[in-house]
Amino acid sequence: MNIKILSAAPNLYSTKRILEVAKKRKHNIEIINHTKCDIVIEKKNPCVYYKGKKIENVDAVIPRIGASVTFYGTAVVRQFEMMRCFTTTESMALVRSRDKLRSLQILSRAGLGLPKTIFTNYSKNVEGIVDQVGGAPVIIKLLEGTQGIGVILAETKKAAESVIEAFNNLQARVIVQEFIKEAGGADIRVIVIDGRVIGAMKRQGKEGEFRSNLHRGGTAEVIQLTDEEETAAIKAAKAMGLDIAGVDMLQSSRGPLILEVNSSPGLEGIETATGIDVAREIIKFIERSV
Structure with missing residues (x-):
């Protein structure tokens, strides 16, 4: 099979692992830097050029879009x-997953548990916003943030109001979420492929850190999901239209609460913590689908 990985970072663990597994399974696979591609739009003849050469005879693409x-x-x-290539992540699902606000609206409509969230158009009623999510402490997130960047824990009402006002003055859009104390600075990352849970890990933030991202020094361990957590992860991926997804959730007193559904989940943390060959599952998904 002729497969292309769309990645601007060929040395990343995830990209290298997918490449390695595909080669072992006798596929013809190549990494293409999508930022260097030229798109040619023509009646009944859409095509892509890379390094001046037309890309042809592609069976599947694996988007790893930053x-x-x-x-x-x-x-x-x-x-x-448009060239009738199979893609492991559809373009519309990719767009949806990158819009934090739209994602939360979709997940809410699907009936999934979420931390209570407020979004406003630079409202002056900052005190009311904090009260509506249950008071301090609150989590304040930049809509464009990734990997824990642009996520702030405001421990007092005064601090929350100051941070929100500062972002409003900079015209930086934020969402304000309730703080789930019982989660204890930990969250769960679940990998869902083709409607099935492949593996899950519990990520714990380092001492004094409320963000559990491994990029920020958090640790990870394998976890056995409850039936409710497994169902929520599968339902979240389906609601977002993602065949490959990293679903992040919190354990709370009212059940699993979905934080985010990632369309390009990193493989290093989950493979290291669980020992599961996630890259192999991605390639097997393509083999079943094409």
């Missing part, structure tokens, strides 16, 4: 779709 290049990366994925 958040900073979502717009152009999505355009490249859409062009491959």
